[in-house]
Amino acid sequence: MNKADLISAVAAEAGLSKVDAKKAVEAFVSTVTKALKEGDKVSLIGFGTFSVAERSARTGINPSTKATITIPAKKVTKFKPGAKLADAIK
Secondary structure, rough: HHHHHHHHHHHHHHHHHHHHHHHHHHHHHHHHHHHOOOOOOOEEEEOEEEEEEEEEOOOEEEOOOEEEEEEEEEEEEEEEEHHHHHHHOO
């Protein structure tokens, strides 16, 4: 499912126009993004939790040259599904 499919599904499920559903989906994505940038977790009970984790710097190997390289530290986004979501997809 891509963004357009999600907007159509939200519109059908909530009885909204596609324009209103698009605004709602974009507002959700924007709000979650802002919260994660600020270092907050976003928990949706039953659905899951979005969070940011730090990955430390590490050494790796360039597969084409076999040379050792340093992979820099970075922040990554994580999602942990909630119990209801995990049970629904079993």
